[in-house]
Amino acid sequence: MITSKKEHALSEEQKAFYQENGYLHLQGLFTAEEAAYLREEAHALIGRLASVYGEGNINAAWGSSAKITDLPRQLLHCHNAQFHSAAFSRLLTDPRFTDRMADLIGPNIQLHHTKLFVKPPEQGAPFPLHQDAPYFPHEKHTMSAVIFHFDDAPLEKGCVCVVPGSHKLGILEHIQEGGWHLPVDQYPLESAVALPAKAGDAVVFNYLTIHGSGVNVSQEARTTLLIQFRDPTDHPVIATHLSRGQGMMLRGFDPEADAGTGVGTHSRYIEQLSNKS
Numbered sequence: 487m488i489t490s491k492k493e494h495a496l497s498e499e500q501k502a503f504y505q506e507n508g509y510l511h512l513q514g515l516f517t518a519e520e521a522a523y524l525r526e527e528a529h530a531l532i533g534r535l536a537s538v539y540g541e542g543n544i545n546a547a548w549g550s551s552a553k554i555t556d557l558p559r560q561l562l563h564c565h566n567a568q569f570h571s572a573a574f575s576r577l578l579t580d581p582r583f584t585d586r587m588a589d590l591i592g593p594n595i596q597l598h599h600t601k602l603f604v605k606p607p608e609q610g611a612p613f614p615l616h617q618d619a620p621y622f623p624h625e626k627h628t629m630s631a632v633i634f635h636f637d638d639a640p641l642e643k644g645c646v647c648v649v650p651g652s653h654k655l656g657i658l659e660h661i662q663e664g665g666w667h668l669p670v671d672q673y674p675l676e677s678a679v680a681l682p683a684k685a686g687d688a689v690v691f692n693y694l695t696i697h698g699s700g701v702n703v704s705q706e707a708r709t710t711l712l713i714q715f716r717d718p719t720d721h722p723v724i725a726t727h728l729s730r731g732q733g734m735m736l737r738g739f740d741p742e743a744d745a746g747t748g749v750g751t752h753s754r755y756i757e758q759l760s761n762k763s
């Protein structure tokens with residue numbers, strides 16, 4: 487049912503945990519059946535892309551992941567998966583997700599981008615520890631990510647890891663080469679807390695929270711969708727990482743979208759594009 491009623495909420499403990507630690511593991515946000523359906527959609531989509539472009543051309547493994555493993559590194563991906571399958575569009579606006587995120591960043595939630603990842607068995611690439619903020623810094627730091635798990639992600643599948651409390655450190659200096667990452671000798675993956683997850687779980691973290699993930703050395707793929715979102719009045723400080731679908735409202739409304747020429751998301755998007763060219 488479409489309603490303005492807020493039907494889902496985080497507990498006070500969950501909100502306090504997020505403020506303190508910069509992340510939250512939401513167990514069983516979706517059912518196992520829903521996760522299985524989304525997994526099937528995800529693998530069908532990646533299969534279609536691989537057959538058209540070849541697996542090598544949809545491999546998003548960072549060059550810097552070589553600093554963590556000598557294994558072959560693969561990370562099959564699709565940016566903005568909601569343009570490929572409606573299953574993901576439905577997930578983006580599902581109130582079980584958006585109502586709870588409203589308890590963290592406010593009632594209005596705007597899409598930045600999405601990334602579907604399949605970390606293949608035995609060679610799934612790791613992510614060195616990093617913050618997302620250097621990629622797309624914003625004024626108010628409301629930008630956050632949620633990672634939906636479509637299958638179980640135990641430690642050996644290269645589950646997500648976070649450094650609790652690191653969102654309080656501000657934007658740290660990163661090495662840009664091979665994907666923005668923190669120096670691996672100072673920030674080894676092992677120094678982060680691993681968050682093994684079940685199908686249907688979601689992990690949410692602020693874009694300042696240091697995070698990464700290990701190699702998938704298991705016999706099964708790890709399948710996730712990452713949604714990056716923000717308060718619509720939290721503006722980017724540089725024109726970067728623009729993408730199709732950016733600015734779509736997932737919950738509430740954009741107070742600036744109807745506030746006159748040159749203010750709304752669309753105008754800002756066009757302005758940023760023309761400044762870039």
Ligand SMILES: O=C(O)CCC(=O)C(=O)O
Pocket residue numbers: 601603613618633644645646697698699710712
């Ligand atoms: O999916 C993962 O394992 C981590 C993804 C990530 O860190 C990123 O896309 O910035």
